[in-house]
Amino acid sequence: MNDLVDIDVLRQRVGIKWAQAGADVLPGWIADMDFPVPDQVRAVLRHGADGDLGYPAWDDRPDRNPLQQAFADRMRDRYDFTVDPGAVYVFTELIQVLQIVLQLMTRPGDAIAVHTPTYPPFLKTLEVMGRRLVPIPMIAGEHGWTFDIEQMAEDVRRNGCRAVILVNPNNPTGHVFDRDELSAIAEIACRNDLFVISDEIHSELTHEPYRHIPLASLGPEIARRTVTLNSASKTFNLAGLRCCVAHVGDSRVRAALDAQPPQLYGQVSALSVLATHTAWQEGAEWLARTRQTLIGNRDLVADALPPEIRFLRPAASYLAWLDCRGLELDQDPAAFFLEHAKVRLLSGPDFGPGGAGFARLNFATFRPVLEEMLSRVGNAAQQHLNR
Incomplete structure (x- = not known):
């Protein structure tokens, strides 16, 4: 490289x-890498462009998008986390899913807790949508970044937060939340009846000896109030293809999504699905x-x-x-x-x-x-x- x-x-x-x-x-x-994408991805894109660019086989059955099972398999193999493929939704952008979920599940004025500093488009989203940011400060320590768990619990309670947006690994600090930190966040979310949007897009670029732990893998109680966002875009340098997945563990969010017109949020392209699937399978x-x-x-x-x-x-x-x-x-x-x-x-x-x-x-x-x-x-x- x-x-x-x-x-x-x-x-x-x-x-x-x-x-x-x-x-x-x-x-x-x-946050684009300069490195070329995997050879297998380039090959499948060329093959797709040379072949059939008509409607994909899953076009009339978005619940059978091949990325649903592929993502479930990846979570099982990498993190021993069992995911129901039927609860995996495919979208174009992580920020799109964040905005959709906030639009469906919150109202203007609702307080949203976020570890800060954080990804600027998330802050802009909260501002434009009229949601109230409750910052949870990241703290620089001798050996890395952390945050004050007790202060987070108090800030969430005092502000009557409706949700938590977790970016893990954190952007921009690169902090990987450990099991104790995630367990504390899960406990705060459950105690305050929050739903959680967990952005885990950088998870597969976790460096040794650290280990990524999906928040929803900690247990059924936190899993059923968490929307986990992921994509091959950062890991394999595919951001321009516009494809991400959301594991929607919260049945309330699933019901709200399923009640929307089927094309309201658009669809991913056949080539983006091909590239993502190939990267996960062969990269x-x-x-x-x-x-x-x-x-x-x-x-x-x-x-x-x-x-x-x-x-x-x-x-x-x-x-x-x-x-x-x-x-x-x-x-x-x-x-x-x-x-x-x-x-x-x-x-x-x-x-x-x-x-x-x-x-x-x-x-x-x-x-x-x-x-x-x-x-x-x-x-x-x-x-x-x-x-």
Whole structure:
């Protein structure tokens, strides 16, 4: 994955990451990997395009989409978690499912608990839909990120929360919630009669020795109030194909979804289903290599950054949450590095409470690109400190 690469070739890509980078800017912002997708996925897409692009076999029976059984099999094999394929729904986007569930199950003014900082589109969704954010702050410790369980319980109770949105592994910190943390969240949800939307899209990029645990796998009580969201899009770099799955353990949510007109939320394409199914069935070797590359890149970030930029190695995924407060900048760190290093990062404040003074770096790229990116960031930081 870290072979030499021509940056000029990357700049010819049509995806948003490089297309919006600018002629002299290196993009480390949006969460796309630069690596090619698995050969098997490319092959099945070519075969599909060369063959039949008519209505798929499951078109008139969306309850027989092949991803339902494939996802159930994957949960059983990877996490020993039994999933009813009939409770698996297929959608185009994770954010789409989040918005649908909130629209069906909550009302404007309802309080929603979310660990912060968090994925900006989730915050924007709550704002636009008029739902009230109850932030559960992530806390940086000596060995990683955590949160105050007792404070979460009190904040949920005091604000009369209707739901919890859990992002596990967490975006942007890369924290993987352990069994004790998940059990505490489950207990809070059950005690306060909350339903839970558990975004687990980064779960298959969990790094050793950490282990991902699906929240709904902890027991029947939490399972029957949880909607688990997942996709092959982050794991196998397929975001542009627009395909995700939702295991809807909450019967109230299932009833609300089933009562909607069948085409109201659109349908995934035949090619996106083919690609996802192939990645899950045949992508294990590619995924193992990619995870090793990401671990090496993560460690390179940690070794190359100046000490004034604090970085806790993420337990999952390819996102570096950079604490730039030690630089004492007079502007958002992402804006600073875009101007002075020609490196585009994501702005920390966009991630909500706890994001000020931070920036997010995507390190899922080829080693020479990452080395140049980190060199530019380090030089800009040093020049600022030497002023």
